[in-house]
Amino acid sequence: MLSSRWFRNILWLTVVVWAATIFYLSTKSGHEIEQMNFMRLWDKAAHFLAFAAGGFVLALALRFSSHWSWKRIGLVAALAISAYGWSDEWHQQFTPGRSAKDVRDWTADTLGGLCGALVAFWIYARYTRAPRLAPAGA
Secondary structure, eight states: OOOOHHHHHHHHHHHHHHHHHHHHHSSSSSSHHHGGGGGHHHHHHHHHHHHHHHHHHHHHHHHHHHOOOHHHHHHHHHHHHHHHHHHHHGGGGSSTOOOOSHHHHHHHHHHHHHHHHHHHHHHHHHHHHHOOOOOOTT
């Protein structure tokens, strides 16, 4: 089994790869984005799902790297993903054929990041919960 240090490193590497992928996609023109099959989703759904993935991996990376409460992890992850979403919208203004500084895209990014962090919390809580003992006499 992987050591906790390796696991933390893999989680942080995943966060970096996620952020780099978002950055790379932001360099694509509007026409190039339309050509990608996975982007045939409704634009706001694509933003939501992409940033939910970021919120999920960032929340797990924070959980396994700190002793913070889930409340703090959720807040930090949601704010960080939201800030990255806004930087993504700002970056798109330099890419031909892209709509930039779209508040609705940024809102979908923020909500996705928050939901991703909440899903990470739910999964972590579900699989790390101590087993319940059967009541006496059962």
